[in-house]
Amino acid sequence: MAKTATLYRMVSDQHLCPFGLKSRDLLKRKGFEVDDKPLESREETDAFMREHQVDTTPQTFIDGKRVGGYDALREYFGMPSEKKDGTTYVPVLAIFLSAFAMSVALVWNVSGTLAAIPVLEWFVALTMCALAIQKLRDLTAFSNQFIVYDLLAMRVVRYAYVYPFAELYVGVAMLAGLTAWAVSPIALFIGGVGAVSVFKAVYIDKRELKCACVGGNSNVPLGFVSLTENLFMILAAVWMWVR
Incomplete structure (x- = not known):
């Protein structure tokens, strides 16, 4: 049975969310069929965030449960965060x-x-x-x-x-x-x-x-x-x- 995930991400003439694209790519690489739900305006995005009581997009749902944004999705798959904190060479x-x-x-x-x-x-x-x-x-x-x-x-x-x-x-x-x-x-x-x-x-x-x-x-x-x-x-x- 194919694994499916629902992804809500911002896609508008003014803004194409990079983390939405990264979330979609990661889900596909993990073998998921992605039900892509583009949010095509600021109003639509704000309404979605109010409905689900979240502060940011994208948001991924797997098996009807909200996983969260891109960082949360990486954590869900046991992957380290892409954010680099602290000193680095x-x-x-x-x-x-x-x-x-x-x-x-x-x-x-x-x-x-x-x-x-x-x-x-x-x-x-x-x-x-x-x-x-x-x-x-x-x-x-x-x-x-x-x-x-x-x-x-x-x-x-x-x-x-x-x-x-x-x-x-x-x-x-x-x-x-x-x-x-x-x-x-x-x-x-x-x-x-x-x-x-x-x-x-x-x-x-x-x-x-x-x-x-x-x-x-x-x-x-x-x-x-x-x-x-x-x-x-x-x-x-x-x-x-x-x-």
Whole structure:
């Protein structure tokens, strides 16, 4: 006997509920035949919520019993919530892994080899560009998170607004193959200040802070990953002089 479920979700010219679509997809993947009941206006939606004494849609009913919204449906099937609370390294890992994959692809395309040094050079440059873009998406949010631990930004707040542009410049300059004197001083300066700031805040003052490395309002904890970003810049500066 086929399993059936009834789903009420908002579907209008002004709003297509994403959680309604996700609920329908999840039910189908779990082998249910879905009796889809679109709520096509605000008035129809409000009337439904009053009738069933609920505050949100979508709402799923299985065997005549209300399961609830998308999160409740996932719980019904024994699945974890998609909501990510607390600290996470996922944004940084996504950037690092993507930058590494791109650097491997570019080196292979240009030289037909996977020489370690070129891959690492492109990896550092692409990572810095990607991290800078994240910061530039919302300079105000980045500055609010950055100035509470960066030693220079604490004293000169405008430095927080300059930092992402400087980081982007270093990454682009490395990709362009500019000479060391045009890149290394900036990379060494911002990387050095950043490394000292993170080390002091985390390992000396023992402060529990969120890192602005992937932009403002992130849940990435300040610590080893943040230190790595700055060490990348320091090593890049030194390497360009040595090379």
